[in-house]
Amino acid sequence: MDVPTIFDPYPAGPDIEVLPSYFPIPGYGLLPVNAFVLKSREPVLVDTGLWALSDEFMKNLSSVIDPDDLRWLWLTHNDQDHIGSLHRMLEAAPRLKVVTTYLGLGKMSLFRPLPLNRVHLLNPGQSIDVGGRRLTSVRPPTYDAPETTGLYDHKTSTFFSADCFGALMSEPAGGAEDIGSSRLKDGMVFWTRVDSPWLHTIDRDGFAKTISYFYGLSPGTILSSHLPAAHGMADELLQYIALVPDEVPFVGPDQKAFAAMMG
Ligand SMILES: [Fe+2]
Ligand SMILES: [Fe+2]
Structure with missing residues (x-):
C-alpha cells in the first residue's frame, strides 16, 4: 500500500463506529488514521480524517449516520x-458545534477561521453532556500539539x-490485539518517539504520575x-508508552539517506 487508503467502518462498541484509513510513510510503514462516530442522543463525530480521502470519508460517514444528525x-x-473534512462537515451538518480549545480556535484562525457561533470551548477536566451521556476532556499522556484534548466517554x-x-504498522489490522505484542510494542514506541x-526531556517522576493516572x-x-x-489493553499500551522517555530520540533521514530511500 503506497497511497492513502480508506477502509470500511467497523464497530468499536454497541454505539461507536470507527472510520479507518491508512497513510503510508515511505521507509517506515503504515500509520492508521481514524475518525470516530458516537451514536449518542446528540451524535458526536471525533475528528474528520485525511483531506486526500475527503470524498471517501464523507461516503463512509454517511453509511453509519446521516451527517445532518450530528450535533458535535x-x-x-x-x-x-x-x-481533512472539517469545513465540509460544517456545511453538511448545520447544527454541528466544534468542541475545541481557545488555542485550537486560534490556530484555525491562522488559515481558515471557524465561525464563532459554531464552536464550544472545553478545557481538560471539563465535560459536556451529549444527550444524557457525559464526555470529559482529558489531555492524553503524549501529544504533538498543545491544543490536544482526548475525551473519556463515561458510559x-x-x-x-x-x-x-x-x-x-506493517499491514492493516482489524483490532490492536491482532498486531501481536512485540510488533505492537515496537510500532508504538517508534510512533511515540516521532x-x-x-518526552525524552521530561521529569521521569512527573511522567510516571501521568501514567499512573491513566492506570x-x-x-x-x-x-x-x-x-x-484496542479493547482491554490499557495496561499493555501504558507499559509501552512508559518506555519512551528512555528510548533514543527519533532523527529522520537526512538528504543523503532520503535520496538513497527514493532510489
Ligand atoms: Fe495525528
Ligand atoms: Fe498530531
Whole structure:
C-alpha cells in the first residue's frame, strides 16, 4: 500500500463506529488514521480524517449516520490528518458545534477561521453532556500539539486518545490485539518517539504520575487516532508508552539517506 487508503467502518462498541484509513510513510510503514462516530442522543463525530480521502470519508460517514444528525464535532487537535473534512462537515451538518480549545480556535484562525457561533470551548477536566451521556476532556499522556484534548466517554469507559497510543504498522489490522505484542510494542514506541519528541526531556517522576493516572482511569477501550481499536489493553499500551522517555530520540533521514530511500 503506497497511497492513502480508506477502509470500511467497523464497530468499536454497541454505539461507536470507527472510520479507518491508512497513510503510508515511505521507509517506515503504515500509520492508521481514524475518525470516530458516537451514536449518542446528540451524535458526536471525533475528528474528520485525511483531506486526500475527503470524498471517501464523507461516503463512509454517511453509511453509519446521516451527517445532518450530528450535533458535535470533537476536534482532538488541528493537525492535517484530523481536519481533512472539517469545513465540509460544517456545511453538511448545520447544527454541528466544534468542541475545541481557545488555542485550537486560534490556530484555525491562522488559515481558515471557524465561525464563532459554531464552536464550544472545553478545557481538560471539563465535560459536556451529549444527550444524557457525559464526555470529559482529558489531555492524553503524549501529544504533538498543545491544543490536544482526548475525551473519556463515561458510559462505555472508552478513552479517545488523539495521537497517543498510535503505532506504525506493517499491514492493516482489524483490532490492536491482532498486531501481536512485540510488533505492537515496537510500532508504538517508534510512533511515540516521532510524535512526542519532548518526552525524552521530561521529569521521569512527573511522567510516571501521568501514567499512573491513566492506570487508575483504566479505560475498557482505547480508541487512538493512529491505532486500530484496542479493547482491554490499557495496561499493555501504558507499559509501552512508559518506555519512551528512555528510548533514543527519533532523527529522520537526512538528504543523503532520503535520496538513497527514493532510489
Ligand atoms: Fe498530531
Ligand atoms: Fe495525528
